[in-house]
Amino acid sequence: MGLDIAQKKRRIALGCEGSANKLGIGVILHEGETSTVLSNVRHTFVSPPGTGFLPKDTAQHHRAFFVRVAKQALADAGIRIADIDCICYTRGPGMGGPLASVAVAARTLALLWGKELVGVNHCVGHIEMGRTITGADHPVVLYVSGGNTQVIAYAEQRYRIFGETLDIAVGNCLDRFARALNISNDPAPGYNIEVLARKGGRVLLDLPYAVKGMDCSFSGILTRAEELAAQMKVDGGKGPDGEPFTGADLCFSLQETVFAMLVEITERAMAHVGSNQVLIVGGVGCNERLQEMMGLMAADRGGSVYATDERFCIDNGIMIAHAGLLAYETGFRTPIEDSTCTQRFRTDEVLVKWRK
Amino acid sequence: MAAADDAQFPPPKVLTYPASTPPTLITQGAEGRLYKTTHLTRDRPCALKYRPPKPYRHPVLDARLTKARLSSEAKVLERCWREGVPVPAVYAMDPAAGWMMMEWIEGIPVRVGINEWLGKRPEEGAEIPQVEDETPIVELMKRIGAAIGALHKTGVVHGDLTTSNMMLRPRGVDPVSGGTGNEGKTRSVEGDVVLIDFGLATQSMSDEDRAVDLYVLERAFASTHPRAERLFGTLLESYKSTFKKASSVLIKLEDVRMRGRKRSMLG
Numbered sequence: 001m002g003l004d005i006a007q008k009k010r011r012i013a014l015g016c017e018g019s020a021n022k023l024g025i026g027v028i029l030h031e032g033e034t035s036t037v038l039s040n041v042r043h044t045f046v047s048p049p050g051t052g053f054l055p056k057d058t059a060q061h062h063r064a065f066f067v068r069v070a071k072q073a074l075a076d077a078g079i080r081i082a083d084i085d086c087i088c089y090t091r092g093p094g095m096g097g098p099l100a101s102v103a104v105a106a107r108t109l110a111l112l113w114g115k116e117l118v119g120v121n122h123c124v125g126h127i128e129m130g131r132t133i134t135g136a137d138h139p140v141v142l143y144v145s146g147g148n149t150q151v152i153a154y155a156e157q158r159y160r161i162f163g164e165t166l167d168i169a170v171g172n173c174l175d176r177f178a179r180a181l182n183i184s185n186d187p188a189p190g191y192n193i194e195v196l197a198r199k200g201g202r203v204l205l206d207l208p209y210a211v212k213g214m215d216c217s218f219s220g221i222l223t224r225a226e227e228l229a230a231q232m233k234v235d236g237g238k239g240p241d242g243e244p245f246t247g248a249d250l251c252f253s254l255q256e257t258v259f260a261m262l263v264e265i266t267e268r269a270m271a272h273v274g275s276n277q278v279l280i281v282g283g284v285g286c287n288e289r290l291q292e293m294m295g296l297m298a299a300d301r302g303g304s305v306y307a308t309d310e311r312f313c314i315d316n317g318i319m320i321a322h323a324g325l326l327a328y329e330t331g332f333r334t335p336i337e338d339s340t341c342t343q344r345f346r347t348d349e350v351l352v353k354w355r356k
Numbered sequence: 357m358a359a360a361d362d363a364q365f366p367p368p369k370v371l372t373y374p375a376s377t378p379p380t381l382i383t384q385g386a387e388g389r390l391y392k393t394t395h396l397t398r399d400r401p402c403a404l405k406y407r408p409p410k411p412y413r414h415p416v417l418d419a420r421l422t423k424a425r426l427s428s429e430a431k432v433l434e435r436c437w438r439e440g441v442p443v444p445a446v447y448a449m450d451p452a453a454g455w456m457m458m459e460w461i462e463g464i465p466v467r468v469g470i471n472e473w474l475g476k477r478p479e480e481g482a483e484i485p486q487v488e489d490e491t492p493i494v495e496l497m498k499r500i501g502a503a504i505g506a507l508h509k510t511g512v513v514h515g516d517l518t519t520s521n522m523m524l525r526p527r528g529v530d531p532v533s534g535g536t537g538n539e540g541k542t543r544s545v546e547g548d549v550v551l552i553d554f555g556l557a558t559q560s561m562s563d564e565d566r567a568v569d570l571y572v573l574e575r576a577f578a579s580t581h582p583r584a585e586r587l588f589g590t591l592l593e594s595y596k597s598t599f600k601k602a603s604s605v606l607i608k609l610e611d612v613r614m615r616g617r618k619r620s621m622l623g
Contacts, residue, residue: 204416213516213556256414263412264386271386296412 011085012038013328014073014109015321018062018102019094019122020146021045021053025069026318027077027084030325035132039076040311040318041069046186050179059097066105073317081113088324091119091334092345094147099341107339118324119334122315123148123347127159128326129319130281134306140275142266142294143347145282145315146171149262151214151269152347154355159347162269163214170258171284173218177254180229181247188314193251194287200248203239207257214268216261225254259290263297276303286313326354365389368406368455379404387555392460395447401460402447405429408454419452425555426451432512432557433458439510442503442550461550463526466500467519470581472544496524496545497587498594503549504570505598508605513565515556517573519580523550563601567608570595574613 010031017024023045027038045061047053074081089106092099110117127141141152141159149165168176171190178189183196207224210217228250231237236244266278278298280291285307295305312319330353371379371391377398379391388407395402407422409415426449436443449456473493500522507514514521524547558565570592578585596602 204414206420209417209421256417260410260413260417264410268386293412297410300411 011325011329012079012083013086013088013118013321013325014070014084015088015120015125015317015319015324016066016070016102016106016109017090017122017125017315017317017320018098019090019092020098020315021047021058021061022315023062023065023069023102024315024317024320025066025073026316026321027073027079028318028321028325030329035322037318038079039073040316041073041076042314042316043069044187049182049184051185052175052179053185055095055097058095059101062098062101063105066102070105070109084113084115086116086118086324086328087113088118088120088320088328089339090122090125090320090341092122092342094122094341094343096341096343099343103339103341107336110336110339116328117334117336117339118328118332119339119341120320120324120327121345121347121350122320123150123152124159124350124352125319125323126281127152127279127347128323129312129316130279130306130308132322133308133312134279136277136279136306138275139277139279139306140266140270140273141279141281142262142285143282144170144262144280144284144290146175146284148282149216149218150347151265153269153273153275154352155273157352157355159350159352161346161348162272163216163265166212166215166217167219168222170218170262171282173222173258174254174284176222177225177229180226181250183247188283190284190287193255194289196248197251197255197289198248200246200250200252203241203243203245203249203253204256205239205245205249205253207253209257209261211261211264214265214272216265218258221254221258225250255287255289259287259293262290263293266294267297267301270301270303276301277306278303279306281308281313283314286310330354365408367391368404368408368453370450370453370455371404388454393457395457403444403458403460404455405458406455422454423451426454426456429554429557430456432554432559435559436507436510436512436551436554439506441506441510441512442548443554444550444552461523461525461552463524463547463550464544465520466496466522466524466549467580469496469524469544469547470519470584474581474583476544492545493584493587494590496549497590499549501591501594501596502598503551504573504591505595505602507551508566508569508595508602509599511559511561512554513558513560513569514551514554515558515569515572516553517569518576521551521553523552524548525550563605563608564612566605567612570605570609571612 012029015026021044022042024042026040029036029038043065045053045058087106087110089103123143126143143150143152147169149169150161151163152159152161174190174193178193183189183192208220210220239245278294291307298305367379377394379393382390382392388405391404393404394400409418430446430449433443433446437445444459444461447457526547574588577588
């Protein structure tokens, strides 16, 4: 019995995430094969309607809130500092300023408490958290957020990118479109577009559709959507039926078009690798219309879709703790002198030693 | 098996008329399905490509995409066929209903032919093969290069060149036995190369697009036939001798190889 407990080693990691406008700190417990979320605290920097979050202001926000969020995460977890095995932080990819703020804070905690550091790839964090929460075993992963749009599948110790955006991320397209309509950034522009889109749908406005094999492009769609928004403000615009359209119709059309593109490239990747499981991660992944469309596609192929809710889809500290702890258990460490962060860090650069 | 497939995937309406030959489902890809049936007379086999409606897509968008993609595929095929590029002829189509009937290409995919040929050879390292032994596959590589050269000359890029998207049509097939009487060791790599599946094809004259076309094939070739990778140079040589503007495309190919898919993520 005593031996059993010794083999079933308990490990606890604290993860710090701040690659974009969310500051997240979480604590995870690994006991053998099971993972338990002990705490998951997040504070979001929200910019006024019509504007986006700038790196400088976002970095300032993360610096200002780090101690508060960290204390809350520790209190929620109900653990002592001595229980923590390692401190995990986001090495990249993301915005330079915010990444650096959180890296400095994580380094400080490691030195202060005498813990080891683990630098984590943000995208791998999303994938591992999604797999653990949903139980998807070997899925094709669609990773969609404000900064990333990738179709990924695992093969031989790497998460390989099969398709990706050729210009801006899908979330960036939605966020910037929200500014054109002065849609609130609270709690998130994408969420407000989703809610508004439910009121639209009388007409589908004609937007460009840009898929190239397993890659796609969103900048042309954004330009066209912004033009239509400007037109609507001037004279109400004119839909395909000759009647004026509304902001809700625009939101609806934009969602239908960009999500159809995402589902199409995901389907192509599934056919290519011969998988019928699909996992959606990243902030845009909590969109219920996207989940519904993906579900229809997967059902057509005799498979199923796995998605998580906003706690794990939107950037959070727990996913960094989780992916970091998986690497830590294989012996991976980030020495203080190498604990840098980087805006460019591709998903396929990480050696995934913890999977077969 | 065909019956079970039919139950799962209802065929398009055009295949349900009593006059049409019962269809066989050949493949089910991400894009659509390929059936074998007949056109006009029962002894004229044809391939029917069907793009079924996608339930996840808004019906207006779905209709728009299906129509545009089928029309552009037919246009590209027609252009190639007219210019003498080895592609299947288009017999009939209904873009709104999502189907197109094409000439049926007999034979096996180039991928299967090459793998059969490689399988017949002694294990690597066992014995250095003599030059004579290589001739049939070298000749095949030349024919592939010439077909792609002819394709690019007409101003079309395929968009998804792989050895699965090329057929080896036997020469002078005996319609009764289906054999050529030449059942020797080299048979698997003999025949005329016919390019198929133009679902991602576009009309383009740019060196960049042509180079990417070659790069996609090079990557696919290396991962599908690693033991024959060194023969790819022969293919490019033959491409160069068929297509006058090939040299600038091959220079561009160097750039494309360097770039690879290592796009760094920003923003």
